[in-house]
Amino acid sequence: MTASIIDGKAIAAEVRREVASRVEGLRARGVVPGLAAVLVGDDPASKIYVDGKERDCREVGIHSERLNLPGDIPEADLLAEVRRLNDDPAIDGILVQLPVPPQIDVLALHEAISPDKDVDGLSPVSVGRMVRGEPSFLPCTPLGVVEMLVRSGIEIEHREVVIVGRGNLVGMPLAIMLSQKAPNANATVTLCHTGTRDLGEHTRRAEILVVAAGRPGTVTADMVRPGAAVVDVAVNRLDSGKLVGDVDFEGVAEVAGAITPVPGGVGPMTRAMLLVNTLKAAERRLAPATSATPA
Numbered sequence: 001m002t003a004s005i006i007d008g009k010a011i012a013a014e015v016r017r018e019v020a021s022r023v024e025g026l027r028a029r030g031v032v033p034g035l036a037a038v039l040v041g042d043d044p045a046s047k048i049y050v051d052g053k054e055r056d057c058r059e060v061g062i063h064s065e066r067l068n069l070p071g072d073i074p075e076a077d078l079l080a081e082v083r084r085l086n087d088d089p090a091i092d093g094i095l096v097q098l099p100v101p102p103q104i105d106v107l108a109l110h111e112a113i114s115p116d117k118d119v120d121g122l123s124p125v126s127v128g129r130m131v132r133g134e135p136s137f138l139p140c141t142p143l144g145v146v147e148m149l150v151r152s153g154i155e156i157e158h159r160e161v162v163i164v165g166r167g168n169l170v171g172m173p174l175a176i177m178l179s180q181k182a183p184n185a186n187a188t189v190t191l192c193h194t195g196t197r198d199l200g201e202h203t204r205r206a207e208i209l210v211v212a213a214g215r216p217g218t219v220t221a222d223m224v225r226p227g228a229a230v231v232d233v234a235v236n237r238l239d240s241g242k243l244v245g246d247v248d249f250e251g252v253a254e255v256a257g258a259i260t261p262v263p264g265g266v267g268p269m270t271r272a273m274l275l276v277n278t279l280k281a282a283e284r285r286l287a288p289a290t291s292a293t294p295a
């Protein structure tokens with residue numbers, strides 16, 4: 001194998017240590033950051049994710065509240081819960097784990113979350129601010145991808161970035177973020193998707209290749225430029241129970257310069273960035289005039 005491994009687990013642990021230290025500073029000034037995690041229904045994977053978020057909060061000193069709501073909850077009742085959390089002074093950030101059951105309109109849900117508490121960065125107001133390049137909460141997975149590249153010493157500015165997958169949670173926001181004229185961005189971004197005619201033609205140009213398609217085997221070694229940094233965002237469970245990403249790890253690791261593993265790559269970074277966003281939301285209690293976006 002030629003590629004170095006980008007160890008998301010270790011980088012996320014470093015981020016958590018930094019968050020813990022800043023939380024301690026806030027607590028010393030009488031501010032206890034609080035996150036509300038809302039789980040609707042009993043999807044086992046979602047439960048595992050929310051359990052993990054609660055564990056992370058405990059580790060770094062963030063107060064967390066968990067709401068387990070029935071899978072058949074009417075939309076109006078869920079929105080009422082969200083509005084109650086909007087008004088709760090002990091809560092700085094609200095996260096409703098996705099996916100939600102079909103009777104819930106995701107747009108209505110995200111519109112109900114106060115933009116000041118939208119630590120998931122998925123509400124229309126947050127997305128609009130992000131597109132305009134204004135301070136906003138940024139969605140945790142693309143933020144985690146950027147953070148792990150930066151902390152691994154991988155330059156982003158002026159480089160060719162190819163993203164595979166245009167979903168609202170990862171590909172689309174990441175394309176917007178990396179296109180901004182801003183530090184740790186300012187890249188030339190190509191966003192590929194199911195309408196792309198020849199995927200390999202694009203991916204072979206990438207100095208940084210981010211794959212978030214949700215389909216195992218989407219990227220193979222012949223589709224990767226030698227020396228490229230390859231970030232595999234997806235987590236797919238095979239029939240055997242094994243977790244794999246979208247990238248053929250063994251093959252691509254022979255060609256790439258750096259690669260993220262699955263699991264232990266982007267996943268832990270997503271969780272760590274939720275803590276960062278919650279910390280920032282809480283810091284605004286002391287300096288409410290400043291923006292939600294991190295220094």
Ligand code: GUN
Pocket residue numbers: 095096097098099120139140141169
């Ligand atoms: N489910 C998968 N990814 C996410 C995410 O980033 N936020 C929320 N709320 N749910 C998710």
